């Protein structure tokens with residue numbers, strides 16, 4: 230497991246700790262903040278949150294938090 234080291238991509242697969250494999254994920258907009266948007270990624274099989282991503286619009290960068 231290597232959290233915090235996700236590549237910057239949208240529709241993709243992430244490792245699900247519950248399924249114990251890389252799984253397709255659903256991207257869901259969680260929050261709209263003053264400085265960007267926060268997305269949540271959930272396993273399509275079990276619904277476990279497998280990561281989230283902060284998109285910072287002001288700086289044009291992406292910060293992944295978990």
Ligand SMILES: [Zn+2]
Nearest residue numbers: 245248272275
């Ligand atoms: Zn899963």
